[in-house]
Amino acid sequence: xxxxxxxxxxxxxxxxxxxxxxxxxxxxxxxxxxxxxxxxxxxxxxxxxxxxxxxxxxxxxxxxxxxxxxxxxxxxxxxxxxxxxxxxxxxxxxxxxxxxxxxxxxxxxxxxxxx
Numbered sequence: 001x002x003x004x005x006x007x008x009x010x011x012x013x014x015x016x017x018x019x020x021x022x023x024x025x026x027x028x029x030x031x032x033x034x035x036x037x038x039x040x041x042x043x044x045x046x047x048x049x050x051x052x053x054x055x056x057x058x059x060x061x062x063x064x065x066x067x068x069x070x071x072x073x074x075x076x077x078x079x080x081x082x083x084x085x086x087x088x089x090x091x092x093x094x095x096x097x098x099x100x101x102x103x104x105x106x107x108x109x110x111x112x113x114x115x
Contacts, residue, residue, distance in 0.1 A: 001094075001096065002054055002057060004020060005017070005020055018036065018037060025106055046080060047077045047078065047079060051076040054071050054092060062095065065097055067097075072089070072090070074087070075112070088115070089112065090111045090112040090113050095108075
């Protein structure tokens with residue numbers, strides 16, 4: 001799941017990225033699949049490059065068919081038409097649930113600091 005999340009994000013593959021999330025997803029920036037779609041459509045349209053690393057990530061059992069994972073996120077982006085990169089770092093959490101069609105992210109939370 002983490003590898004696919006990183007690959008889809010770095011490629012700017014909106015369809016593949018969003019396929020990882022549940023319809024009722026909650027994030028730091030808002031709730032719902034439609035909100036996530038609107039946000040990441042804009043993000044991918046504005047960025048020319050994206051380099052994402054998730055480190056020190058550990059999963060914990062969170063109940064029946066649910067897991068929670070915590071780690072650190074390191075993101076370097078370059079906007080379209082820019083030569084200057086921006087680096088963001090901070091804690092990162094995923095809440096995941098097993099659905100009939102596989103694992104889906106129900107929650108994605110982060111507190112990023114611009115470096």
